[in-house]
Amino acid sequence: MSSPPNQPRTLFDKIWDAHVVQAETKETPAVLYVDLHLVHEVTSPQAFTALDERGLRVRRPDRTYATIDHSTPTLPADADGARPYATPAAAAQVETLRQNCAKHGIQLADWDSADRGIVHVIGPELGLTHPGTVIVCGDSHTATHGAFGALAFGIGTSEVGHVLATQCLLQRKPQRMRVTVNGRLRPGVLAKDLTLAVIARIGFGGGSGFVIEYAGECIRNLDMEGRMTLCNMSIEAGARAGMVAPDETTFAFLRGRRHAPQGEAFEAAVAKWRELRTDDGAVFDSEIEIDAAEITPMATFGTTPDASVPVGSLVPAPRSDSESKALEYMRFEPGVANTHHDVNVVFIGSCTNGRISDLRDAAAILRGRFVKDGVRMLVVPGSEAVRRQAEAEGLDRVFIEAGAEWRLPGCSMCIAMNGDFVGPGQLAVSTSNRNFEGRQGKGARTILASPATAAASAIAGVLADPRTFAREAEHA
Amino acid sequence: MPERFTTLASSTFVLPQANIDTDQIIPARFLTTTSQKGLGAAAFYDWRYDAQGDLLPDAPLNTVDTTEHRVLVAGDNFACGSSREHAPWALLDFGFRAVISTSIADIFASNALKNGLLPISVDPETHARLLAEPGGRVIIDLERSELSIGNEPPISFKTEPFARRCLLDGVDTLGWLLERLPAIEDFESRPA
Numbered sequence: 089m090s091s092p093p094n095q096p097r098t099l100f101d102k103i104w105d106a107h108v109v110q111a112e113t114k115e116t117p118a119v120l121y122v123d124l125h126l127v128h129e130v131t132s133p134q135a136f137t138a139l140d141e142r143g144l145r146v147r148r149p150d151r152t153y154a155t156i157d158h159s160t161p162t163l164p165a166d167a168d169g170a171r172p173y174a175t176p177a178a179a180a181q182v183e184t185l186r187q188n189c190a191k192h193g194i195q196l197a198d199w200d201s202a203d204r205g206i207v208h209v210i211g212p213e214l215g216l217t218h219p220g221t222v223i224v225c226g227d228s229h230t231a232t233h234g235a236f237g238a239l240a241f242g243i244g245t246s247e248v249g250h251v252l253a254t255q256c257l258l259q260r261k262p263q264r265m266r267v268t269v270n271g272r273l274r275p276g277v278l279a280k281d282l283t284l285a286v287i288a289r290i291g292f293g294g295g296s297g298f299v300i301e302y303a304g305e306c307i308r309n310l311d312m313e314g315r316m317t318l319c320n321m322s323i324e325a326g327a328r329a330g331m332v333a334p335d336e337t338t339f340a341f342l343r344g345r346r347h348a349p350q351g352e353a354f355e356a357a358v359a360k361w362r363e364l365r366t367d368d369g370a371v372f373d374s375e376i377e378i379d380a381a382e383i384t385p386m387a388t389f390g391t392t393p394d395a396s397v398p399v400g401s402l403v404p405a406p407r408s409d410s411e412s413k414a415l416e417y418m419r420f421e422p423g424v425a426n427t428h429h430d431v432n433v434v435f436i437g438s439c440t441n442g443r444i445s446d447l448r449d450a451a452a453i454l455r456g457r458f459v460k461d462g463v464r465m466l467v468v469p470g471s472e473a474v475r476r477q478a479e480a481e482g483l484d485r486v487f488i489e490a491g492a493e494w495r496l497p498g499c500s501m502c503i504a505m506n507g508d509f510v511g512p513g514q515l516a517v518s519t520s521n522r523n524f525e526g527r528q529g530k531g532a533r534t535i536l537a538s539p540a541t542a543a544a545s546a547i548a549g550v551l552a553d554p555r556t557f558a559r560e561a562e563h564a
Numbered sequence: 565m566p567e568r569f570t571t572l573a574s575s576t577f578v579l580p581q582a583n584i585d586t587d588q589i590i591p592a593r594f595l596t597t598t599s600q601k602g603l604g605a606a607a608f609y610d611w612r613y614d615a616q617g618d619l620l621p622d623a624p625l626n627t628v629d630t631t632e633h634r635v636l637v638a639g640d641n642f643a644c645g646s647s648r649e650h651a652p653w654a655l656l657d658f659g660f661r662a663v664i665s666t667s668i669a670d671i672f673a674s675n676a677l678k679n680g681l682l683p684i685s686v687d688p689e690t691h692a693r694l695l696a697e698p699g700g701r702v703i704i705d706l707e708r709s710e711l712s713i714g715n716e717p718p719i720s721f722k723t724e725p726f727a728r729r730c731l732l733d734g735v736d737t738l739g740w741l742l743e744r745l746p747a748i749e750d751f752e753s754r755p756a
């Protein structure tokens with residue numbers, strides 16, 4: 089149902105209402121218009137096949153943008169230009185997307201493109217992500233784009249086919265949740281720590297059926313990258329999407345980006361984007377408040393992203409069979425500090441924390457220090473643009489000199505389908521978004537944390553609070 | 565287009581674990597396929613095979629006869645995580661036609677319905693009863709939206725009305741959406 093026009097509306101309502109092609113009824117969902125459809129190699133091949141079977145064309149290739157990120161190796165091509173794909177199937181999947189894009193006239197950030205990267209990193213980077221738009225992708229972390237005040241959510245492959253063929257989706261309107269984060273984050277506490285604290289508070293699945301708007305002083309003070317980290321993990325609380333109302337920070341980020349409106353058109357767009365905020369008195373179906381000042385560096389201890397506690401605290405006693413099983417899988421004991429166990433792998437990257445500020449945060453801790461013997465550290469930039477920027481700043485040297493591996497952009501160890509994985513039984517501290525059993529490789533045990541905490545843990549060889557490594561020099 | 569779904573009488577297969585995520589249902593390394601066929605072989609792979617890739621003969625999922633047990637009863641909060649439609653494809657190809665839990669993740673449920681795998685959310689008491697009796701007989705009647713356990717009176721369940729209609733009548737969702745093209749073009753021609 090769309091809300092009556094004279095009633096106060098939430099940001100989400102405003103975007104939803106503006107995209108309804110055909111209103112929802114009891115019998116049928118709304119037909120919702122999609123402004124931008126992002127595509128990658130893993131969830132699209134069967135959708136293109138569905139189009140082919142009906143002899144359909146992609147209706148709006150101009151609103152479709154593709155990249156390769158999940159199945160792509162992060163090691164360079166050999167002397168003959170051959171890429172070290174994990175399997176022939178992975179290579180074939182990339183080739184399939186290439187063919188589908190060529191056939192339908194879809195822009196693809198391919199291997200030779202300076203724009204290539206993880207789908208949710210490049211959208212904002214290229215200025216494709218605009219406030220007030222509906223953005224979808226066959227990928228549950230599409231909510232990342234909500235940081236710009238867009239309604240962005242993940243869809244399945246059937247729906248990818250629907251959007252390719254019609255530029256529309258059938259959707260029931262979700263409910264509205266507001267998470268207000270008051271106050272300011274303490275020094276050394278990052279957006280990822282806030283994110284883990286928010287998910288711990290809502291609970292795994294607690295956001296099911298909701299679109300979350302993040303609001304409050306703390307959110308206003310986050311930079312765009314921090315907002316992206318936060319919105320990115322909305323799905324880990326079960327929510328369809330997460331969003332932040334656009335403001336000066338948003339406009340400053342977008343100004344001058346290639347696919348953003350240019351010149352006068354940009355100023356006109358900004359004038360419209362300023363209206364994208366929740367009206368006073370608008371009602372949410374659920375409200376949660378959090379105090380930013382109480383948050384310290386966080387780390388997960390279980391096998392769901394909501395199971396986190398501050399770094400340096402004790403692993404809590406399990407409250408259910410599934411929590412006992414999770415601890416058993418992690419080989420953690422209740423009542424023992426979460427900083428107790430030897431870490432084997434540290435992974436910095438992913439669409440949650442593979443952007444330039446994340447690499448800077450990690451490098452600030454690592455500079456002049458060394459990854460502990462026996463720890464493998466992998467740093468994977470989120471995009472070619474992030475890689476270029478990091479190399480221009482010398483961050484790659486910081487990582488390599490500390491003993492870490494510096495790789496090509498991609499999803500890599502976040503999902504472990506490209507040949508980069510955590511070995512069976514190994515303990516990893518990762519900046520990615522899922523600590524599910526086997527997510528980073530069969531039998532892999534994952535602790536989710538911020539880039540600073542991951543870097544500190546690489547040095548210490550155990551989970552470590554980055555604030556102990558923050559040097560005075562960096563604050564001078 | 566999904567197979568139609570009207571009624572299903574079957575024994576249940578129970579996986580009591582809570583929070584079974586999509587990475588358990590089908591591990592990511594099997595997602596490099598470009599087809600949606602044959603994914604049953606990868607369903608719950610890491611629960612069915614050891615680290616060397618050898619079949620675990622005692623794993624319950626390796627002893628189940630899915631011609632008999634077509635209804636999966638899973639622990640709380642089923643199928644959270646990824647939007648991969650490979651998850652319902654794998655479960656269907658493995659032999660399941662319905663999955664019952666107390667809560668089922670949004671995207672998974674939506675994907676499942678589009679493929680003819682019926683997700684049913686039930687209250688905790690009903691769930692507990694189903695968990696306590698693996699292999700029990702259930703009848704799912706989608707026309708009446710009723711689930712019967714053994715000889716007890718049926719319990720009603722909810723399915724999104726459009727998806728339900730599509731399953732009962734074999735409506736082709738994409739075809740339905742394509743019929744809306746005039747309205748879509750009209751929407752596109754409105755001033756922004």
Ligand code: SF4
Nearest residue numbers: 229438439499502503
């Ligand atoms: S980085 Fe991880 S979560 Fe993000 S799109 Fe890639 S696989 Fe998905």
